[in-house]
Amino acid sequence: MSTTLPPAADRHFEDYPVGAVFDLGTFALSEDNIVAFAARYDPQAMHIDRNWAAQGLFGGVIASGWHTVAALMRLIVENFLPQRGLASPGVDELRWLLPVRPGEMLRVQVTVTEARRSRSRPDRGLVTSFVEVLNQCDEPVLTMRPMNFVRCRPESLASSG
């Protein structure tokens, strides 16, 4: 069952309990954008060479895995993270499970897997989550486990002091 977060300006550590599931919305990548992103950052033939890719395993260009994850990040920023948040320490187990083709509608779901208040800096906590990008057949095309520091709600600081 999906949970609703407060607006970005009011999201705090306490809004990310373990087990909470959030639907972050959908996105798609056009063929032109796939080729343009890859030409700049990931110029492999499978992403930029339309003629070569048409004869290959996937029947056309597929998105750079870094493009898929960048487009996904926008939904994470808008629909999951707090406004004016803190830098992330990293991501574990980033997996590209299926090719992403132009125009495929992808939806994003996030499950909180760990939420641990910081001991050294009690104004924040570390939220670890499992992110799934699913295609229209509900097959996962990308998964990852990002970590995010999130500030605690001010009243919870006062009550702990």
Add this chain to the structure above:
Amino acid sequence: MSTTLPPAADRHFEDYPVGAVFDLGTFALSEDNIVAFAARYDPQAMHIDRNWAAQGLFGGVIASGWHTVAALMRLIVENFLPQRGLASPGVDELRWLLPVRPGEMLRVQVTVTEARRSRSRPDRGLVTSFVEVLNQCDEPVLTMRPMNFVRCRPESLASSG
């Protein structure tokens, strides 16, 4: 000690022995590119809001971690992977260790940590590596452990058959 790879068109699984170290070159991100990438893919204040960021912890905008990894990917494609290669299954332990500021010159070093020939598909092997992005003080700003399928050299297939 750094090793030299063949040209991209001639790189094969046998060219990536465990322990080999490759220097992939350098890159830098301009402030305009940092803001433009983040405005599209990672619109967090620390990446796009110059005025707010100037008063913050980092004294100005810092690059989206996904921008740093995308720019790094270009050097991996050009100076590490084979031409017309295979799709990657994923990346482990992506870590953003230090902020990347506009204009910082970053260099990229890759160490092969595992090289395992596929049993189910003996025409290829899985190369796992440790990628480090280092600043001018030789401090790591980003590390990750990507996996890449790489085709074997044709003669090694013949001799194994």
